[in-house]
Amino acid sequence: MIDLIFLEDDPDLGTELADFLGEIGYRVTFVTSLAEFQAAFEPGRHHLAVIDVGLPDGSGLSLIHDLRKAGDRLGIVVFSARGTTPDKIEGLSIGADHYLSKGCDLAELSATLEALCRRLELASRQPWRLELGPRRLHMPDGSAVALSQQDLLVLRCLMETPGENISRKQIIQTLGGDYLSYDQRRLDTQMRRLRRKVFDCGGQELPVNTLRNSGYRFYAEALVQA
Structure with a gap:
């Protein structure tokens, strides 16, 4: 580090x-x-x-x-x-x-x-790495956290295009929900639980910005692996 x-x-x-x-x-x-x-x-x-x-x-x-x-x-x-x-x-x-x-x-x-x-040729930092098969999120310090299927789908949606704003509609559709009838409080609750899970496991904050009334953005370097 x-x-x-x-x-x-x-x-x-x-x-x-x-x-x-x-x-x-x-x-x-x-x-x-x-x-x-x-x-x-x-x-x-x-x-x-x-x-x-x-x-x-x-x-x-x-x-x-x-x-x-x-x-x-x-x-x-x-x-x-x-x-x-x-x-x-x-x-x-x-x-x-x-x-x-x-x-x-x-x-x-x-x-x-x-x-x-x-x-400056400083030691490179590891990206956040999402493993799809085992459903694991690897943090830059080497620690990893097991994910639910719902967690995996949300993180894949965000981490495949790091730095880009991902709308709530995109995430809900990725989860297989109907955006018009989906209770968006469920998504907020899931994001809070996911942040807490990552922090409790590795002591690091999940690098996801909440975009007011629009969606989320994964702002760190990210890698998605099968």
Whole structure:
């Protein structure tokens, strides 16, 4: 598992994003200030950094400048509300590898980090793997959970096209139900049970976004096997 240090001064947003980064397979150190970053950062352990620019005790750009000056082999992604072209040019010029605006889709953040891992030749992370025959879901850390037939059908529908929005209608039809007469509370209940089953087995959150009133999306790397 790749260690990532994440600097964001908004504790609510930071906690949400730190959870997301953990769900997609990173070991996250979450800090809220430059002082906390400097106390927690370990060059030999942290290989990636996601850094905000506007901070209560200084500038994230100054931090990036110092990290590059120290010669640390570190993949750096700026994740900031300051998203104008001049802002991005400044951040990239100082030494950031990528510069993303906070309004971007989290799938873009995930893909950016994946690309950075490949370029830096960091250890690749295992995908979430769905075995159809044995009805098992394998998590990136190697643990696995047995699935019911209903669980399998839902996950196959989501994991065959990771990153894409899958409508409730598509999932219900995959389950063999009639969308017009199907009680959609059953689907919500099944998703809650599936999330709990995965967490209880492996201690990891199932990487599925709930799309309000429309469906679900599996946002991590996925592999479906017969």
